[in-house]
Amino acid sequence: MTARSDYSRAGTPAAAPVPPLDRLLYLPGVTATVEPYYFDSPLFDDYERDVERRTGETEWDFAGLALAIGDGARVLEVGCGMGRALVHLAATTKAASLVGIDTSEPALRRARARADAAGVDRVEFVVGDFLAYNPGITFDAVLLADCTLNGFTEEDAVVALLAQVRSLLSPEGRVAVSIFDDGAPLTMAHLDGRVVVDSFTDRDDVNHLIIWSMRFDSTTALLHRTAAVPKAGATPGEPVPCVVSDMNDRIWTPSTLSPLFAAAGLSVVGKEPAILDSGAADGAPMTTLLLAVA
Numbered sequence: 001m002t003a004r005s006d007y008s009r010a011g012t013p014a015a016a017p018v019p020p021l022d023r024l025l026y027l028p029g030v031t032a033t034v035e036p037y038y039f040d041s042p043l044f045d046d047y048e049r050d051v052e053r054r055t056g057e058t059e060w061d062f063a064g065l066a067l068a069i070g071d072g073a074r075v076l077e078v079g080c081g082m083g084r085a086l087v088h089l090a091a092t093t094k095a096a097s098l099v100g101i102d103t104s105e106p107a108l109r110r111a112r113a114r115a116d117a118a119g120v121d122r123v124e125f126v127v128g129d130f131l132a133y134n135p136g137i138t139f140d141a142v143l144l145a146d147c148t149l150n151g152f153t154e155e156d157a158v159v160a161l162l163a164q165v166r167s168l169l170s171p172e173g174r175v176a177v178s179i180f181d182d183g184a185p186l187t188m189a190h191l192d193g194r195v196v197v198d199s200f201t202d203r204d205d206v207n208h209l210i211i212w213s214m215r216f217d218s219t220t221a222l223l224h225r226t227a228a229v230p231k232a233g234a235t236p237g238e239p240v241p242c243v244v245s246d247m248n249d250r251i252w253t254p255s256t257l258s259p260l261f262a263a264a265g266l267s268v269v270g271k272e273p274a275i276l277d278s279g280a281a282d283g284a285p286m287t288t289l290l291l292a293v294a
């Protein structure tokens with residue numbers, strides 16, 4: 001079976017952009033280039049860096065993730081991205097070793113640079129699809145930080161991912177899953193139909209506008225977002241080039257995941273609540289669940 005997250009579908013065609021961005025993209029005088037993978041696009045990467053510079057990085061799940069890590073633990077983070085959590089945990093816990101796996105090579109380049117800058121040496125970053133990962137060892141802690149599960153929008157994809165997590169977990173090991181808490185989808189209804197325009201400066205100090213268009217169904221908890229950056233400095237008389245990325249997430253919560261944990265042979269043994277402190281869902285109730293083999 002295939003169990004790809006929306007973030008790992010590099011190379012596949014984008015879904016239909018969210019209105020009203022679909023109209024903008026097909027206007028005469030605009031040429032759109034679709035980037036299938038948001039985090040690998042240099043422009044979107046620059047946008048994320050600029051937001052991080054302006055608002056700082058979120059740390060809402062650090063306390064919950066640390067609860068899964070005992071002294072001397074072998075730690076694996078699935079979808080470690082730019083190493084936000086793993087480098088922090090290497091510096092603040094007594095883990096023996098930490099491995100992060102991600103499909104995005106650009107994200108891992110930044111993660112390695114972050115580990116070097118922090119002077120931590122027990123961290124290793126591996127590029128690849130977690131679903132095909134076969135390291136030949138088990139781990140005492142497996143982390144799914146900062147809503148990584150939300151990129152897996154279908155139930156069977158989540159169960160396949162969790163089954164792979166369980167197969168790599170030592171018998172007494174712990175899994176930490178950072179997600180939105182129950183009730184959060186109802187507080188996010190205002191995102192539906194919302195268009196947000198932001199500005200950012202890229203690595204060459206060129207200013208850009210980014211336009212976000214969102215659809216959110218609070219019944220299914222499916223969030224569909226399109227981001228578009230009209231490229232600055234277009235040549236007069238030529239079409240305005242526009243870079244587009246299109247993403248789907250499902251806002252999983254403890255109650256919607258409960259049957260999927262059971263199907264994968266995992267059960268909840270602890271919970272660390274938090275409040276989201278940035279982004280479009282600022283103020284939403286969050287939680288990090290601790291799971292063990294059932």
Ligand SMILES: C[S@@+](CC[C@H](N)C(=O)[O-])C[C@H]1O[C@@H](n2cnc3c(N)ncnc32)[C@H](O)[C@@H]1O
Nearest residue numbers: 005007008079080081084102103129130145146
């Ligand atoms: C929401 S980001 C979270 C990043 C990081 N965990 C953090 O806390 O900052 C999800 C990450 O999962 C990665 N990812 C998605 N599917 C994956 C897969 N099948 N195997 C490995 N990584 C994957 C994406 O590339 C992305 O970097």
